[in-house]
Amino acid sequence: MASSSSVRLLLLIVLVTIPASLSHTILQIPPNRHASEDRKLRADDNLFCDSWRFSVETNDAGTWDSIPSRCVGFVQDYMTGSRYASDSAAVANFSLAFGQAVKLGGDGKDAWVFDIDETLLSNLPYYEAHGFGSVTFDEEAFDEWVDLAEAPAIPASLNLYKGLQRLGFKIFLLTGRSEFQRNATVKNLLYSGYSDWERLLLRGPSDKGTLATEYKSKKRAELITEGYRLHGSSGDQWSDLSGFAVARRSFKLPNPMYYIA
Numbered sequence: 001m002a003s004s005s006s007v008r009l010l011l012l013i014v015l016v017t018i019p020a021s022l023s024h025t026i027l028q029i030p031p032n033r034h035a036s037e038d039r040k041l042r043a044d045d046n047l048f049c050d051s052w053r054f055s056v057e058t059n060d061a062g063t064w065d066s067i068p069s070r071c072v073g074f075v076q077d078y079m080t081g082s083r084y085a086s087d088s089a090a091v092a093n094f095s096l097a098f099g100q101a102v103k104l105g106g107d108g109k110d111a112w113v114f115d116i117d118e119t120l121l122s123n124l125p126y127y128e129a130h131g132f133g134s135v136t137f138d139e140e141a142f143d144e145w146v147d148l149a150e151a152p153a154i155p156a157s158l159n160l161y162k163g164l165q166r167l168g169f170k171i172f173l174l175t176g177r178s179e180f181q182r183n184a185t186v187k188n189l190l191y192s193g194y195s196d197w198e199r200l201l202l203r204g205p206s207d208k209g210t211l212a213t214e215y216k217s218k219k220r221a222e223l224i225t226e227g228y229r230l231h232g233s234s235g236d237q238w239s240d241l242s243g244f245a246v247a248r249r250s251f252k253l254p255n256p257m258y259y260i261a
């Protein structure tokens with residue numbers, strides 16, 4: 001234990017070894033009060049950002065451009081800590097439980113639709129380097145990331161995917177990615193453990209410029225016309241799940257980083 005005289009000696013050494021102007025700045029800050037105010041500020045942000053996250057996940061917030069600047073740390077903690085993994089697992093668990101309760105027709109027409117980005121594959125390595133959704137979306141940089149084909153699987157989604165295949169569902173991948181990204185997308189899906197999907201649907205030339213809700217609804221309607229029964233649909237955006245020709249059950253995965261109309 002340090003005696004008070006040795007503490008005083010240490011303080012004296014510190015004070016004489018740092019420049020006067022700097023020591024003045026340092027000594028003016030009451031350390032304890034500063035730390036507790038910092039904690040209180042963070043608690044306020046935490047509460048605000050948790051409510052913000054609830055509002056964007058439920059779509060109460062509607063359209064939004066980027067995460068509030070005060071929530072960057074919150075989103076970073078959420079995405080990189082255990083919460084994102086746990087929330088994804090909860091969604092996958094409910095999805096699989098629903099899938100298990102479906103009575104399959106045995107005619108190969110029982111289908112499940114998956115979105116890809118932030119549903120099967122995680123672009124977190126990209127977003128970690130781009131402010132977790134706090135900066136304006138850079139399409140060119142993102143396309144370069146897609147070309148690398150190195151996005152990891154969301155572990156819970158990979159389990160769900162394989163579980164649904166074992167149950168006998170036909171898997172349709174319906175993504176907002178474009179046809180020109182087909183090869184990179186296939187490469188990435190295989191690299192991260194996905195295989196044996198029935199069809200991979202990407203945006204073709206005629207789908208350019210249409211809203212995701214419209215494009216995805218149209219594609220689902222085509223599947224229904226082909227005789228597929230869309231039991232479940234999984235996506236991180238409401239535009240993956242809403243519109244028309246919706247599946248019997250929709251499963252919304254978490255994504256507090258970006259919004260696609």
Ligand SMILES: *[C@@H]1O[C@H](CO)[C@@H](O)[C@H](O)[C@H]1NC(C)=O
Nearest residue numbers: 086087088089090091092093
């Ligand atoms: C999901 O299911 C697995 C396996 O049954 C279980 O271990 C895990 O706790 C569940 N996770 C959540 C978040 O429900």
Ligand SMILES: *[C@@H]1O[C@H](CO)[C@@H](O)[C@H](O)[C@H]1NC(C)=O
Nearest residue numbers: 179180181182183184186187
């Ligand atoms: C995609 O891969 C196929 C088969 O490997 C190849 O024939 C085709 O040229 C590739 N397309 C592009 C745009 O790279």
Ligand SMILES: [Mg+2]
Nearest residue numbers: 115117118236
């Ligand atoms: Mg997505």
